[in-house]
Amino acid sequence: xxxxxxxxxxxxxxxxxxxxxxxxxxxxxxxxxxxxxxxxxxxxxxxxxxxxxxxxxxxxxxxxxxxxxxxxxxxxxxxxxxxxxxxxxxxxxxxxxxxxxxxxxxxxxxxxxxxxxxxxxxxxxxxxxxxxxxxxxxxxxxxxxxxxxxxxxxxxxxxxxxxxxxxxxxxxxxxxxxxxxxxxxxxxxxxxxxxxxxxxxxxxxxxxx
Amino acid sequence: xxxxxxxxxxxxxxxxxxxxxxxxxxxxxxxxxxxxxxxxxxxxxxxxxxxxxxxxxxxxxxxxxxxxxxxxxxxxxxxxxxxxxxxxxxxxxxxxxxxxxxxxxxxxxxxxxxxxxxxxxxxxxxxxxxxxxxxxxxxxxxxxxxxxxxxxxxxxxxxxxxxxxxxxxxxxxxxxxxxxxxxxxxxxxxxxxxxxxxxxxxxxxxxxx
Numbered sequence: 001x002x003x004x005x006x007x008x009x010x011x012x013x014x015x016x017x018x019x020x021x022x023x024x025x026x027x028x029x030x031x032x033x034x035x036x037x038x039x040x041x042x043x044x045x046x047x048x049x050x051x052x053x054x055x056x057x058x059x060x061x062x063x064x065x066x067x068x069x070x071x072x073x074x075x076x077x078x079x080x081x082x083x084x085x086x087x088x089x090x091x092x093x094x095x096x097x098x099x100x101x102x103x104x105x106x107x108x109x110x111x112x113x114x115x116x117x118x119x120x121x122x123x124x125x126x127x128x129x130x131x132x133x134x135x136x137x138x139x140x141x142x143x144x145x146x147x148x149x150x151x152x153x154x155x156x157x158x159x160x161x162x163x164x165x166x167x168x169x170x171x172x173x174x175x176x177x178x179x180x181x182x183x184x185x186x187x188x189x190x191x192x193x194x195x196x197x198x199x200x201x202x203x204x205x206x207x208x209x
Numbered sequence: 210x211x212x213x214x215x216x217x218x219x220x221x222x223x224x225x226x227x228x229x230x231x232x233x234x235x236x237x238x239x240x241x242x243x244x245x246x247x248x249x250x251x252x253x254x255x256x257x258x259x260x261x262x263x264x265x266x267x268x269x270x271x272x273x274x275x276x277x278x279x280x281x282x283x284x285x286x287x288x289x290x291x292x293x294x295x296x297x298x299x300x301x302x303x304x305x306x307x308x309x310x311x312x313x314x315x316x317x318x319x320x321x322x323x324x325x326x327x328x329x330x331x332x333x334x335x336x337x338x339x340x341x342x343x344x345x346x347x348x349x350x351x352x353x354x355x356x357x358x359x360x361x362x363x364x365x366x367x368x369x370x371x372x373x374x375x376x377x378x379x380x381x382x383x384x385x386x387x388x389x390x391x392x393x394x395x396x397x398x399x400x401x402x403x404x405x406x407x408x409x410x411x412x413x414x415x416x417x418x
Contacts, residue, residue: 049308061297067276068304075296087284088270095277099258103335126312128355135342146337
């Protein structure tokens with residue numbers, strides 16, 4: 001089993017942190033996104049969507065999409081659970097991982113990819129060259145800031161994003177918060193709960209994965 | 210257990226089809242999205258993201274996000290499997306459900322919500338009133354059409370979207386294709402495999418759910 005990876009990109013980092021939490025060592029193959037390796041014919045054979053992460057199994061089949069990969073890893077090695085130990089825990093963790101992805105990471109992706117000079121003609125990942133939409137960069141920035149507020153509210157009630165235990169929702173939220181810092185969107189000074197949570201999760205050894 | 214639902218909206222239809230395939234009868238509560246019931250204080254208590262579907266459990270806890278709800282229903286009643294019977298089947302079905310959602314349904318959402326007159330100031334679901342971005346409507350339309358082509362390719366190799374069995378990926382793709390028809394994006398005449406697949410999945414009793 002091996003993971004097509006890129007050390008600098010937010011999405012594959014989610015899988016690396018998840019695997020580290022489970023104590024799983026994954027062989028990785030670095031894909032040079034900065035120089036467009038994802039668009040080469042060789043990589044399109046691996047993933048026609050031209051993105052990492054991709055988990056390649058020993059039989060040659062491949063799993064893409066972060067949540068599908070993490071679900072698979074959790075089934076291969078259930079303990080320690082990073083999705084959950086019960087159907088209700090798993091539902092809560094997946095629900096929150098999806099919320100963070102769709103409202104946080106997607107907003108950040110819009111903010112970043114629609115404004116970065118190096119991403120002209122690549123406003124979305126993938127093989128189709130979409131032009132940047134400046135209004136979408138603004139909307140993404142607004143959405144990312146709003147979602148930090150949503151996380152602050154949630155973390156006022158709960159120790160971790162999906163409840164009283166660390167889960168895939170925290171993995172996703174940590175990657176979102178660190179991605180937001182790329183365009184100088186920081187945790188607000190008065191977001192005491194988010195700060196407390198960030199200190200806890202970013203000091204776990206997995207955060208360096 | 211009850212499902213907050215809306216008969217006319219694509220997202221809750223995914224859960225209704227999924228449950229129908231499993232032979233599960235879910236009590237539903239209709240939410241009047243057309244008249245803004247999702248923005249009332251009463252509904253915000255149920256889901257602060259102001260969207261359906263929401264699955265409310267008997268203990269009062271609530272699950273949102275289609276894939277988290279479907280995963281939970283599959284765990285409650287594993288047979289017949291609509292996600293999958295093995296970790297590999299489940300990974301493939303979830304991977305494809307996410308691809309269809311992110312590349313198909315999201316493109317359609319962008320196309321529709323950024324152009325429909327009735328959705329001015331609601332270019333995204335949720336409590337924040339985002340203005341429409343006409344360029345994003347165009348990009349969404351282009352993406353939805355491109356994704357129909359991707360499905361045609363996939364269905365040239367496979368009987369169903371995620372392989373040789375019906376799954377949550379087909380549920381999601383059926384809802385995408387039917388949503389695309391709202392803005393007159395139809396299956397291309399030469400997409401023989403997509404047509405064959407559509408005829409099969411749309412004639413299953415679950416498609417009327």
